[in-house]
Amino acid sequence: MDVWRYTQSGFNEQDAVTNGNRFLVGNGFMGYRGTMDEWGREQLAAVCLAGVYDQNGGKWREPVNAPNGLFAELTLHGKPVALGRTEPSEHSQTVDFRRGTHSRDTRFPGVRIQSERFASMARPHLLMSRLAITFYEGGDAELKTGVVTDIWDINGPHLFGHTFNDGRVLMCESRTGELGIPVAVAQAADCGFGCGEKRKITDTGVYRFIRFRAEAGKTYYVTLASAVFTGMDDPDPGESALSLCEKALAEGYESCLKAHEAVWDGIWQDCAVELRGDDSAALALNASLYHLNSIAPRHAESLSIPARGLSGQTYKGAVFWDSEIFLFPVFVHTQPELAKTLLRYRIDTLPGALRKADEYGFRGAFYAWESQEGGVEGCTDYNVTDVFTHRPVRTYFRDKQIHISGDIAYAFWRYYEITGDLSLLKQGGAEVILQCARFYLSRTHLRADTGKAELLDVIGPDEYHERVNNSAFTNQMAAHCMENALALGDVFAEHDPDFVGSLIKKLDFEQDMELIRALLPKLRPTFPEGGLVEQFDGYFKLEDCTLEEVRGRVLDEREYWGTNHGVAAHTQIIKQADVIALAALFPALFSDETVERNWRYYEPRTEHGSSLSACMYALTACRFGRPDLAWEHFIKTASIDLAGGGKHWAGEIYIGGTHPAANGGAWMIAALGFAGLEIRGGELTLRPCLPKQIQSLRFPVTLRGKRIRVTVTHDGFSVEDA
Numbered sequence: 001m002d003v004w005r006y007t008q009s010g011f012n013e014q015d016a017v018t019n020g021n022r023f024l025v026g027n028g029f030m031g032y033r034g035t036m037d038e039w040g041r042e043q044l045a046a047v048c049l050a051g052v053y054d055q056n057g058g059k060w061r062e063p064v065n066a067p068n069g070l071f072a073e074l075t076l077h078g079k080p081v082a083l084g085r086t087e088p089s090e091h092s093q094t095v096d097f098r099r100g101t102h103s104r105d106t107r108f109p110g111v112r113i114q115s116e117r118f119a120s121m122a123r124p125h126l127l128m129s130r131l132a133i134t135f136y137e138g139g140d141a142e143l144k145t146g147v148v149t150d151i152w153d154i155n156g157p158h159l160f161g162h163t164f165n166d167g168r169v170l171m172c173e174s175r176t177g178e179l180g181i182p183v184a185v186a187q188a189a190d191c192g193f194g195c196g197e198k199r200k201i202t203d204t205g206v207y208r209f210i211r212f213r214a215e216a217g218k219t220y221y222v223t224l225a226s227a228v229f230t231g232m233d234d235p236d237p238g239e240s241a242l243s244l245c246e247k248a249l250a251e252g253y254e255s256c257l258k259a260h261e262a263v264w265d266g267i268w269q270d271c272a273v274e275l276r277g278d279d280s281a282a283l284a285l286n287a288s289l290y291h292l293n294s295i296a297p298r299h300a301e302s303l304s305i306p307a308r309g310l311s312g313q314t315y316k317g318a319v320f321w322d323s324e325i326f327l328f329p330v331f332v333h334t335q336p337e338l339a340k341t342l343l344r345y346r347i348d349t350l351p352g353a354l355r356k357a358d359e360y361g362f363r364g365a366f367y368a369w370e371s372q373e374g375g376v377e378g379c380t381d382y383n384v385t386d387v388f389t390h391r392p393v394r395t396y397f398r399d400k401q402i403h404i405s406g407d408i409a410y411a412f413w414r415y416y417e418i419t420g421d422l423s424l425l426k427q428g429g430a431e432v433i434l435q436c437a438r439f440y441l442s443r444t445h446l447r448a449d450t451g452k453a454e455l456l457d458v459i460g461p462d463e464y465h466e467r468v469n470n471s472a473f474t475n476q477m478a479a480h481c482m483e484n485a486l487a488l489g490d491v492f493a494e495h496d497p498d499f500v501g502s503l504i505k506k507l508d509f510e511q512d513m514e515l516i517r518a519l520l521p522k523l524r525p526t527f528p529e530g531g532l533v534e535q536f537d538g539y540f541k542l543e544d545c546t547l548e549e550v551r552g553r554v555l556d557e558r559e560y561w562g563t564n565h566g567v568a569a570h571t572q573i574i575k576q577a578d579v580i581a582l583a584a585l586f587p588a589l590f591s592d593e594t595v596e597r598n599w600r601y602y603e604p605r606t607e608h609g610s611s612l613s614a615c616m617y618a619l620t621a622c623r624f625g626r627p628d629l630a631w632e633h634f635i636k637t638a639s640i641d642l643a644g645g646g647k648h649w650a651g652e653i654y655i656g657g658t659h660p661a662a663n664g665g666a667w668m669i670a671a672l673g674f675a676g677l678e679i680r681g682g683e684l685t686l687r688p689c690l691p692k693q694i695q696s697l698r699f700p701v702t703l704r705g706k707r708i709r710v711t712v713t714h715d716g717f718s719v720e721d722a
């Protein structure tokens with residue numbers, strides 16, 4: 001089995017949507033869905049742009065999809081040859097993880113169409129494809145290709161005022177509706193055949209038509225280069241798109257591909273995990289790391305990754321806690337520059353978080369639950385539509401999921417703990433921590449009778465229970481954030497003794513420091529040895545029924561289990577790891593026995609309705625030495641995008657796409673769980689817990705700027721320079 005390539009043979013129209021995710025190519029700047037060259041809006045063809053958002057009327061604000069510059073459709077004997085409309089005799093689609101390419105090979109009656117494409121890792125604005133068309137019989141053929149505005153949009157359209165240019169390099173320039181951001185897409189084509197080409201502008205794009213008399217047995221090659229620029233990354237997007245297309249074509253497909261592959265090669269040197277013993281698991285892990293790296297913002301200084309990556313507009317293209325808790329760990333251990341890029345996004349969006357806190361009447365930084373550019377809150381008050389009444393349901397994720405600020409502060413602290421590097425804290429991270437601590441200070445209630453500090457009316461990671469009091473996870477995150485606010489002074493004491501003092505002055509934080517010091521012992525939760533941790537006040541009093549019982553109460557497979565009337569809301573059934581996420585993120589607070597006790601209580605009560613859940617259970621099962629319990633969760637996490645798994649609906653809202661958090665989770669299970677890797681202050685420790693299915697794991701990590709390689713087998717482990 002080739003663990004670096006995933007191929008699907010045969011064609012089933014039902015798979016078109018999930019295949020768009022499975023076979024995506026991307027480079028952080030954009031994601032090109034794994035659709036056929038000849039497909040359009042109906043089959044969800046899209047070029048998803050990172051960090052460019054638009055709102056059309058009162059609809060949800062979402063990221064912008066660019067026009068498709070790799071569109072290509074063949075006509076033979078006057079009839080279009082297109083998958084879905086023309087029955088193929090054979091068809092296969094492949095994604096090559098190592099090279100970062102997508103390919104298809106389809107035999108139609110009379111003709112075979114093969115193509116390969118990539119989103120250049122060497123040049124973030126460039127997409128290229130090469131088509132090879134082989135005719136079994138001669139005849140009149142025409143290839144229609146161009147820049148097509150007929151692309152998938154959920155809450156669009158987002159691009160207006162298209163101006164097309166049908167010069168040698170085709171061009172479509174448009175502007176987004178809300179902010180007027182220019183988006184330019186160009187296409188150049190190289191084809192060594194045909195008797196001239198006609199170009200035409202229509203209301204769906206600008207096209208070139210290459211007519212030729214096809215000879216039986218002959219293969220015709222076409223190379224397409226498409227460049228995408230926006231006003232957010234270039235002062236003259238049109239000009240830049242035009243010149244990049246010409247340049248790429250002049251260099252040729254092979255040479256551009258080589259440059260692209262060289263970058264992928266470097267990426268794999270930094271992060272590939274060699275898993276021996278189970279090829280399907282190795283394939284799934286490669287797929288996970290492929291997807292994660294395809295959407296990592298290498299082109300930017302400050303940008304994060306949306307919850308569904310660059311696979312579409314679902315989840316509004318927004319950045320969630322997924323970035324800090326599930327993606328950041330992979331990058332900080334393998335490609336720390338990317339970890340910094342993700343966290344710089346939070347530094348740069350601090351003003352948005354300060355505004356949000358103020359809007360709710362609090363102080364400090366309350367980060368957006370669904371963060372868009374500049375920290376704009378993309379989460380709406382009505383995030384789910386009821387399948388029975390078709391009415392929007394008031395959800396409280398935006399208002400109450402306050403652990404987000406602590407999660408972000410946690411990642412800044414982890415960056416420092418893992419790398420020993422103070423630079424990120426100095427460049428704004430320390431301010432983020434202080435402002436988040438200030439937010440919790442203003443959000444906490446002090447009870448007059450017990451003297452206890454409480455965080456009331458919140459939502460923890462388990463979203464099925466809204467508006468609860470004293471979520472153990474949330475209280476611990478808030479307390480940790482406050483602890484770190486207090487610890488900043490010590491951390492900088494040696495290298496930059498004045499830094500924290502002047503920051504405190506600048507933020508007028510002196511009195512808050514004192515308040516935090518007094519409040520912390522009253523807020524910090526305690527976790528008695530061997531005890532069950534109650535997820536929130538009153539959780540244990542909820543109906544204790546089985547997952548099957550709750551499933552049996554479901555009337556419509558799309559119905560939402562949370563909010564007031566949800567089937568899980570009044571029971572102990574939870575959507576995702578919550579107490580167990582707490583145990584995974586704060587290992588020092590729980591003995592292995594306590595973790596096990598809680599695991600055994602909560603796991604059967606967890607629906608795993610979020611792709612963020614299983615990895616936390618797998619990680620913690622390794623803590624108490626049960627890799628057998630971790631295995632199933634590992635496979636589920638790592639193969640989510642290959643299997644087309646995960647939920648596709650929340651009520652009536654489509655939420656499908658790739659699952660970056662699970663992709664990150666898969667790496668975490670392998671490296672932090674099965675290998676038991678821990679890096680703290682530049683010191684590396686291993687506590688392996690290999691499942692029987694795995695003979696060995698071998699992977700690089702970056703330790704204080706140096707790449708080292710860890711090998712773990714059932715007989716022991718070793719660490720060497722890589």
Ligand code: BGC
Nearest residue numbers: 307320321322461463610612
């Ligand atoms: C989960 C959240 C997660 C979001 C984006 C939701 O279904 O409950 O924890 O952040 O999806 O992945």
